[in-house]
Amino acid sequence: MALLDAATDAPPLGGPDLPQERRLVTELPGPRSAAILARKADAVPAGVGHTVPVAAVAAGGGVVVDADGNSLIDLGSGIAVTTVGNAHPKIAAAVAAQVAQFTHTCFMISPYESYIEVAEALNRLTPGDFDKKSALFNSGAEAVENAIKIARKHTGRSAVVAFDHGYHGRTNLTMALTAKSMPYKSGFGPFAPEVYRAPMSYPFRDGLTGAEAASRAISQMEKQIGADNLAAIIIEPIQGEGGFIVPADGFLPALAEWCRANGVVFIADEVQTGFARTGHMFASEIFGVVPDLITTAKGIAGGLPLAAVTGRAEIMDASHAGGLGGTYGGNPIACAAALAAIDVFENDGVIERAQQIGAILTERLTVLQSKDPRIGDVRGHGAMIAAEFVNPETMAPDAPLTSAVAKAAIARGVIVLTCGTYGNVIRFLPPLSIGDDLLNEGLNVIAEALAAA
Incomplete structure (x- = not known):
């Protein structure tokens, strides 16, 4: 039994009853995730990459829990798949x-x-x-x-x-x-x-x-x-x-x-x-x-x-x-x-929820853009919003900055995805089951990662 909750040695239950919190009990990856990822390297071709250095054992609401008991805020939904929330009842x-x-x-x-x-x-x-x-x-x-x-x-x-x-x-x-x-x-x-x-x-x-x-x-x-x-x-x-x-x-x-x-x-x-x-x-x-x-x-x-x-x-x-x-x-x-x-x-009102999430994302990112010209554009609709990062002097795409912000956010327990032809866009695809508090906490981490980059 490799995939266990670190606190209980039992697989945690997923779905909306999973505690909705960002919780880091180890650095990422923790020892159990690291062991599983080592097995991945031995058994799975190198062409099958991964973005977040954890082994997931449960997910629900707005979080993903890994094998070490870390709980990460999910702003990716498995690339827009778990829209209604993971393990929906x-x-x-x-x-x-x-x-x-x-x-x-x-x-x-x-x-x-x-x-x-x-x-x-x-x-x-x-x-x-x-x-x-x-x-x-x-x-x-x-x-x-x-x-x-x-x-x-x-x-x-x-x-x-x-x-x-x-x-x-x-x-x-x-x-x-x-x-x-x-x-x-x-x-x-x-x-x-x-x-x-x-x-x-x-x-x-x-x-x-x-x-x-x-x-x-x-x-x-x-x-x-x-x-x-x-x-x-x-x-x-x-x-x-x-x-x-x-x-x-x-x-x-x-x-x-x-x-x-x-x-x-x-x-x-x-x-x-x-x-x-x-x-x-x-x-x-x-x-x-x-x-x-x-x-x-x-x-x-x-x-x-x-x-x-x-x-x-x-x-x-x-x-x-x-x-x-x-x-x-x-x-x-x-x-x-x-x-x-x-x-x-x-x-169940999820279309309206997507609009509410979009309003939060757009407002928070637009305010951030007004203070930091490295965010060249904020765009999207509903719970599908992006920030494009640029060199503010030339407006050229800034892929290294984008990567640095994403990696820093992930290390602090927020799952974000990059995209774009030039690799300079962070996309926000939260599950529509995420709460406002958790969403805003995730955005706070993004803002702090950008300030530190």
Whole structure:
């Protein structure tokens, strides 16, 4: 029994009953975590890295507890996965009940109702007042790949456009769609063909209006690819790994209108932005955009692996029978978790909670920015907020400062994640179950780490 609570020698229970406090009883990593991480180094490839030097044994509310009994404030949610909170009671109960019934039949062999119920919920919840259908998969990258397959089949065209700073996954096709080389693409090519890149709206760095940025992107697509050759464009309404880049107003609607006029499928990648994360059920709603297809994962099932493609029924039906699917896609345990999570999203006030968290994050970080010009930009929506760090004299990205602040915060018991094409953004993705006191304490640690950097 390696994973034990240091105080009791018994695994602590997770969920909302876990004490909501930052508590450091050892330096990080403590001896038990260090021993487990040493085993990781021996057993797991070096390419599978980790950000926080602890071995987790429990999580819930706004904290993660490690094998040494340290309790860390969680401002990352496992990269926006545990949105409703880790070990949420409704999800835990639904999973336990499903495990006792059956764990797998493969939906393509013996269908089951929970898969259909998840599809019905997604068809109802996603933007757009038209007939929709949904297919379930295992991961965000898998959903993106299938969205591209569906768009190509529907249009009979091959070319696909992704955008600067975008991130869509680590499989071969999604690496081609992803903009950033290190660590996601370097040395792993050749990549899937017929993938092109267009410039993103990045107001902090390009100074363009949404209309200007859209015109630039459309001109490039028309000249370098041609609308008649283009099956789809795929874009994150708010870019995640690229730096939580919020496009200028009008950018996304202009792209969507151009797609409609030219028979191009508009795919919104809402793997990170979906399910209340931005203070809306889906970020597309913020910009008044109705995608033809939408990809979801991460927060969909409270930590269990599930993903989906949802879209216009006539597009989703383009594939021949057997063309979509996968052995584990829409696993019944994950579907049970998703139905419980969707119940929480719809009925437990978490969208409003995301807005409250966003207000706290934005206010605190904006005040900090007013006192420290090394914070060049604060941006985002809901519980998806970022601070971009710069050299105040040149506004050049300051990745070393960003890394130093993040490492100092983690050492003091606050889990934060960096991102951005230039590695100079700290992103805040707290679970929506975090309390105000804990959130503010985490931000205090960030401020102290920045002052000391």
